Amino acid sequence: MIISTKTLASLFFLFSLFSACVDLSQPRDEDGAATGTPAEQQEYAGNSAAQDDESTTDVSVNPSEFEGTYEATLPCGDCDGIHTVITINNNHTFRISSEYLGKNKKIEDNGPFKLIENASIIHLQGTETDLKLKIGEDKLFQLDKDDNVIEGEHAKDFVFEKRDM
Template sequence: MIITAKTLTIIKHRLTFFLFLSFLFSACVDLSKPRDEDGAATDTPAERQGHSGNSAAQDDESTTDVSVNPSEFEGTYEATLPCGDCDGVHTIIVINNNHTFRISSEYLGKNKKIEDNGPFKLIENASIIHLKGTDTDLKLKIGEDKLFQLDKDDQVIEDEHAKDFTFEKKDT
């Protein structure tokens, strides 16, 4: 079997994409909670009022038991995510109030763009939005005009790169 340069390029691009996705899902931190003087997370007012997740909510398929209207967080969010072999991945996420999303990722410095769409679910008592499309399986913590990307353990990134995984809501 002869492997052409074109085939090698395709394999390289696919491998890069999967490595990028692996990185995204393994390097996230929870910035949505306030911190005390020692840096430990403290409860938010909503959690003190009983809207935080419980052990049943830890299950990936658990859904909200509170009434949440998607219009409260619908809109367009964007971030430029880190990339190992490019200048960054400019990503735009559109959340619609009909429980659907659209995502577009452009690899800066390359001629590559990936788009996907599908339904979303609210999980963890509506504190997390789970985007599930053909090529997308992404969980984001819902903040005020922000979405915080979660890692593979469903935790928000809290290290020095946390801001790199925060999607800001665009004014529309």
């Protein structure tokens, strides 16, 4: 059985969209790699075991610094792409709209978001959405199931660019 690159990318997107795994057992750098010595990583993991799986950030983080509308056309195995628009609101809510190009299918969702990993990651949680994105300058980078920025030849396909207002 031969599976096309588009099909793999689409399956990967859907898997990461609906099955976010949280692993905050180690401190990570901007690229998602574990930081510190192995002893420090083990100590951090032991200390964080008593904490929630997801820790929110200090209330001093201001969503207005990254609020706005972001968009990308994500790969799709059985369509021409999934044009996705994400709006981040100042009141800790989001709206997402995904249109399957070449099909008559559109999914819309909304809900609250949490800032995690020292406000470097935004976690969108709605009825149909469970998505983590790394916050960049005027960009949001979709994370895989292990909370790492997607890499490889299709990495650019998973970057949401901020619209000019």
